[in-house]
Amino acid sequence: MSVLQKGRSSHRWPWFTVASSIVLSDQIIKELVHSLMPFGQVIPITPFFNWIHVGNTGAAFSFLADAGGWQRYLFIGLALVVVAVLMVQLCKPISRLESLSYSLFMGGAIGNAIDRLARGYVVDYLDIYWREWHWPAFNLADIALFAGVLVFAMAAWREVPAAKQPE
Template sequence: MAEAENFSVSALRRFSGLILLLWGLDLLIKWWVTQHFNYGERLHVLPLFDVVLAHNTGAAFSFLANQSGWQRWVLAVIAIGISGWLVVWLKRTPRTYTMLGMSLSLVLAGALGNLTDRLVNGYVVDYILVYYPPYYFPAFNLADSVIFLGVVGLFIDFWQTSKLEKQQKDMNT
């Protein structure tokens, strides 16, 4: 009976506030940067860290950025599909699966932030530049960061789950 109760409220419902907060914060920061910076303008904030206004018409690390424009719609369709899949996964995840629910929520929030940019602007606004001369990491944004953290969380969750399942299997044999 207790297990059935875990499914009565999904992780989607539990973490919907986090998803909306991160999605909104990502869009707010992107809006602020576009209002206060010219394209390519950089502001040195800390050693090895600048704020810069950059536009990425491609995917991660500017993959496909030099294409003729078709990538906007292909990447948008992929993001919509992944977002839909994440929503279904979150709806089917019990609220007590905290690590899994939070990790999926982070990936969803980031995907929605970058998808919104891509649909509205035709590109994703990036503004965080981390570097160690002469090495420069590609500019990125909050959405990219929460996607990364969500994926790390998924790996940790899957690792812990498989380790626990192995221990339970060993105990039963």
């Protein structure tokens, strides 16, 4: 293996480590919530934040949560396809911001897919609210997915299209 080949293969490992760290942290927290809190328990933390134990069989904002069970396999399949595509993308020469966004996407997708495989639903435990209005409950994997979107948008915004570059 030449030095150039070694450099190309080694540049992706920090990004796989970021994704793995998200998955591991997410799963540890979810397992603690699942094993230490009864389902549906609410622990008030602040006037606008609760620690809770709920499940989501759907996607973001409970999309398709009441679809009858088939959505579990759809979301697992989508996560596997997305992760495979992102792994391929991470092996290409891309910017650090883009690599970070792909790592965040992978960590979030894998974290929630593990829940769907193991439990049939995603464990959510963060509840932000104002008076009687509650944002849909979420978890660390969801935060990673959202952060991935923000970082990807930053990477796209920072990239100057070739047509607009000064000559």
